[in-house]
Amino acid sequence: MHHSQILHQLKQCIKLQFPIQGKKLHAHVIKSGLDLHGPFYPNTLINMYAKCGHLQDAVQLFDEMPERDLASWASILTAYNQANLPKHTLLLFSKMFSLHGFQPDHFILASLVKACASLAALRSGLQLHTQFIVSSFSDDDVVKSSLVDFYAKCGLPDKASSVFESIVSKNVVSWTSLIYGYAKMGRKSKVVELLHDMPCKNMHSWTAVISGFVQGGHCVDSFRLFNELRRDGVAIEEPFVLSSLIVGSASLAMLELGKQFHLLVIGLGYESSVYVSNALIDMYAKCSDISSAEKTFGSIKTRDIVSWTSIIVGMAQHGQAKEALSLYDEMTSAGLKPNEVTFTGLIYACSHVGLVEKGRNLFKSMVTDYGLKPSLQHYTCLADLYSRSGHLEEAENILKSMPFKPDEAAWASLLSSCSQGGKEKTGVRIANHLLQLGPQEPSTCILMSNIYARAAMWENVPKVRKLLANMETKKNPGYSCVDLGKENEIFYAGETTHPMKDEIFRLLKELDREMQKRGYVPNVSLVLHDMEQQEKERQLFWHSERVAVAYGLLKSAPGTCIRIIKNLRVCGDCHTVLKLICSIVSREIVVRDATRFHHFKDGACSCGDFW
DNA sequence: ATAGGGTTAG
Structure with a gap:
């Protein structure tokens, strides 16, 4: 074989992802006495191993090279990027820079900027941008395009836009990077404008916009855009975009929508995509349907570490x-x-x-x-x-x-154990520490206030209350959303304007009487505001999760599981109440709160009363 | 020969 033929075949291996064939060609080069270290071979081989996911082989070749040029360095940096090890990319570069005093060329700069982009490493990226501007490659469009991507991923779409404007021949890659940046920041009108102005669109572009919306938490916008695509009859040629949409339904806990995407996955024949299946496992887990998560996991032919981890984490969060x-x-x-x-x-x-x-x-x-x-x-x-x-x-x-x-979460978790286990002294010490630190979360303040109240340190209680009052003005109000399959109903804490409020009130009253028969005493220590006992009890009574459960009991089919999604953590009193309600009405209640899942069944909760 | 865009788990 002539060596231009071998080079051609190596490129084919990259394109078709055939590392085995590539390895055979590597062996052929050695056996036939062709000069392995001659021009082109080692760099192309490194590139082949890198792009086929064989990082170790790439590294070994690189280490054994007697002479390395800039292209060798560029190839090995790409190998680390490809293996999803961007930290290694930057680390290796700093070594190469200090040991050999290399000036990076445009190939190397592009790889480094890519590494910064995937780490959202703003400082390093800004440094590289400066270095690029003063270098002799400063008009290179590919490096500029990777800088657009970098700024977009760092959440600075306007910075991305100014680099984009400087690109001489703009193509679908640079346009896609830019539009992703605006989508991620939820700049809808800008996204619409760019979609209109874009001279070239492909599946990459659509996927980028939709995943940008999802990653920035604008899931509803991603669903809307996808509907438009379907209406326009755009063919879904690859499964990539579906993973993003499934992640979106997971983060909003929209089980029905997630199921619809699952059906679409099956319909389009993408069930074998590991990315999609893994997203589905996580979606079902986050939508409290852990048995469908298990089913999906069971149906995967070749499970990777993400598949296993997703189901393990899902089971753990659901108390199994x-x-x-x-x-x-x-x-x-x-x-x-x-x-x-x-x-x-x-x-x-x-x-x-x-x-x-x-x-x-x-x-x-x-x-x-x-x-x-x-x-x-x-x-x-x-x-x-x-x-x-x-x-x-x-x-x-x-x-x-x-x-x-x-951080605050670490201390707060310790504090929560102190209040559960009656370890007053330690609790007070930690609360004092947190007071100095200046807590940011309302839930931390509630823990602290309870500790101080229990230790009769009344002088500290108003301090914490003041902190909490300042937070509550800017924090979202608590709400619970009950998932009834085809429809959802959302309830805010203390809300008394719902059309069915009388029926809800009657049911809650009835349940309350039954709970008191079973020994329930409202735990008002968890309500912080200054008010009389009765007012405190009334406030608890209208906590959104209870109202949502009552509504769910009134509206759902008998015997079905009631699913609640809550934006804050479940309060201690509501937790007790839900344990009682689930046994009174013999129904399973699943609450997804801000941090975990609670499966209430037969008078107990899967969280083991720790949360 | 070497560089740039979209997908999954805490």
Whole structure:
């Protein structure tokens, strides 16, 4: 074989994603005595391995090269980008820069900007932009296009636009990057304008706009745009866009819509896309339909680490800790390596069933067996495990000795265990610390106030109340949304204007009488405002989750599960009430609150009363 | 020979 033929075939391997064939060509080059280190071969081979996902082979070739030119460096940087290791890309570059004093060319600059874009590393990207402007490649359109993408991903679409304007020949790639940036920031009129002005559109562009809307939390806009596409008869040639839409239905907990997207996936024949299936698992879990999540997981032919992690995390969040842990054993037996995300789910599972030893061992295993670096979230999760199981000292030690500064969430989780377990002294110490820190979350303030009230430190209660009052003016009001399949109904806390309010009131009154027979006493310590006892009870009575449950009981088919989505965390009193209601009416109630899921069934909750 | 856009889990 002539070497131009070999080069051609290597390119074919990249295009068709045939690493095995590529490896054969590599072997052929060595066996036939062709000069492996001659012109073109090593860089093309590195590129082939990189693009086919064989990072290790690319790195090995690179390390064995006697001479490296700028193209070799560009190829290996691409390999790290391709393997989704943008941090390595930047790290390797800084090494190359200090060791060899290289000036990056336009190829290398484009790879580096891409790495910054996927990390949303604003500072490094700005530095590269400066370096690019003063370099001799400063008119290169491809680097400019990657800078547009970088600014768009950093949430600065106007900066992206000014770079975009400087591009000499604008193409579908640069247009797509720009429009993604505006979609992500929810700048709808700008998106519409750009869609109109764009001379060239393809599936990439549509996917970019829709995923931009979803990633920026403008899910409804993404659904609307997709409807328009379908109306216009645009063919969905690839499944990419469906994953984004499924993520959108998950984040709004719109189960019916998610199911419709699932049907569309089947109809279009994209069931075999792992990306789509993984998004579906997560969607069903986030919409509280954990059994459909399991079914979807079961139907995947080749599961990857994201599939396993999604179902493990889903099970853990729904209180099925044992199942989550046994899925982990199955996963490792199948030869898959867990990553950071898997371990968050696993430790979370342990903390919900009080498996202290198991959690401790998993944390150790993550470091020693898999060489993973625990993040702040891992430490917080581990501390949570200790404090929930009554090991407050160990929990506090972790927060104090870990290589991160504990944030408000970390202290708040510890504080919540103090109020549950009657550890007053520790609680007061942590509350004082939080007071100095200046809490940002209303839920933290409520915990603090309760601790101070219980310790009779009345001088501190007004301080916390004042903080809370300042927050509540800017925070969203609490609401609960009950999912009745074809329709949803949303209730705000204290709302008394609903057309069915009399029926709802009657039902809640009736339930209240039955609850009191079973020993229920309203826990007013969780209501903070200054008011008389009766007024406090009335306020609790109209908490949005109760109203939503009552409405759900009135409107839904008998025996069905009632699903509630809430924007804040469930309050302690409502939690008690829902446990009672579910057994009084013999119905399952599932509440997705701001942080977790509560499955109320037979008088108990899947969260084990810790949240 | 080497560079730029859209998809999944905490």
